Amino acid sequence: MQDKTVQSNLCMFPCYGLYIATDRADKNTAINQVMWLWPESYLLGGLVKRTPRRRGFDMGTGSGVHALLASRHCHEVVGADVNPRAIEFSRFNAALNNATNAEFVLSDLFNSIESTCDLLTANPPYAPDSAARAGDNFWSGGIEGTELLRRIVEAIPSRVDVDGTVHINALFPNPPGTTIKDHFDRWLVGTIGQYEVLDHTWSVPRYDDLLSEKPFEGDKSAWRFGVVSLRRAPNGAGWWREVAGRGLFFSAEGSCSMVADFDQR
Secondary structure, rough: OOOOOOOOOEEEEOOEEEEEEEEEEOOOOOOOOOOOEEEEEEEEHHOOOOOOOOEEEEOOOOOOOOHHHHHHOOOEEEEEEEHHHHHHOOOOHHHHHHOEEEEEEEEOOOOOOOOEEEEEEOOOEOOOOOOOOOOOOOOOOOOOHHHHHHHHHHHHHHEEEEEEEEEEEEOOOOEEEEOOHHHHHHHOOOOHHHHHEEEEEEOOOOOOOOOOOOEEEOOOOEEEEEEEOOOOOOOOOEEEOOOOOOOOOEEEOEEEEOOOOOOOO
């Protein structure tokens, strides 16, 4: 008798009370894959402080996981992605989890979205890849890796309400001798001093890119990875605080042991 194997074309992940369907967890360039859940998905999902919000935006929503987590404490949520396959997955996941206040739109970041939000989450493609344009797949952030990240940060003053909060999960492929703060300040036109920033990132000088066709080969001594959370300082006098330690975010049972709490001093 010939052995026969049945294999699913999809993955299903539990995530903080949700069930999230994605593409299979292996690279398949025949389709524009929807990113499966990595540890970073749980990191961003756990770090966001789940206080009531009016409207959430999730940029590069992929499977919709962060938009759907936000839908449980926001009045309404919009998830945006440039990949039509991602929009179909996110809509399926919304139905699977009975989320009726989350809308998913085909959009190049903010281009097809109107209005503003008071919660912005993003886990955009971030790998420096000279073989793919930013957003052509779930990993490429363009040649420098920061094209989408830069556009998201540049939009914060016009797209995030004064009382809003931003959480961005990414690789930060800083050139030698530079910091995340340097680049955020440039993208915010010299106003980073007006923001309160929690830097939940750690150094990754040996970052191994397993997905790009032509990964970066050079000095990674200033590279960092993790979540940067920021909000406008109420009195205009901001600060930048590194709070990641050694990157030990998860407790023994798998839950996220940290929350991005600006008010905890």
